Amino acid sequence: MHNVPRGLHLAAGPLLAVALLAAACGGGGSATPSGTTTPFGTTTPSGTTGVNQRLAERGAELFTQFGCNTCHSTTGQRIVGPPLNGLYGKQVQLENGQTVTADEAYLRESILDPDAKIVAGYPKGVMASTIADRMNQIRQDDNVDALVEYIKSLR
Numbered sequence: 538m539h540n541v542p543r544g545l546h547l548a549a550g551p552l553l554a555v556a557l558l559a560a561a562c563g564g565g566g567s568a569t570p571s572g573t574t575t576p577f578g579t580t581t582p583s584g585t586t587g588v589n590q591r592l593a594e595r596g597a598e599l600f601t602q603f604g605c606n607t608c609h610s611t612t613g614q615r616i617v618g619p620p621l622n623g624l625y626g627k628q629v630q631l632e633n634g635q636t637v638t639a640d641e642a643y644l645r646e647s648i649l650d651p652d653a654k655i656v657a658g659y660p661k662g663v664m665a666s667t668i669a670d671r672m673n674q675i676r677q678d679d680n681v682d683a684l685v686e687y688i689k690s691l692r
Contacts, residue, residue: 596687622691
């Protein structure tokens with residue numbers, strides 16, 4: 538502490554204690570600059586407003602388990618399906634010319650009935666046929682809720 542300005546080292550102790558306490562308690566839902574990495578290597582951003590973090594973390598695991606990450610990017614990259622980061626709450630242009638808001642109802646419908654509203658520039662039928670054999674698993678318990686929370690958490 539020879540190079541630390543006088544008095545600064547006294548403030549470092551309490552700040553470190555608060556940081557360690559927040560980390561040990563999971564942050565108490567407050568915003569932090571980093572996210573939580575799941576066992577599958579998918580990161581869910583922490584501090585996302587209005588998101589059930591535990592459910593979002595489960596959704597991140599399901600996102601990989603169900604193979605959603607094969608077609609949907611969480612980093613903005615365009616692949617088979619539209620990217621999902623920053624989607625929640627935004628306006629989405631559909632192939633029929635309509636514009637809808639990507640709210641919870643839209644996300645839920647898009648998971649359960651993928652061909653109901655097709656995003657402009659993406660093919661119809663791909664997601665429906667891809668997830669058909671997993672649909673019973675997707676519908677079990679709160680899996681759809683978890684996937685929706687995960688998508689909401691992507692910023």
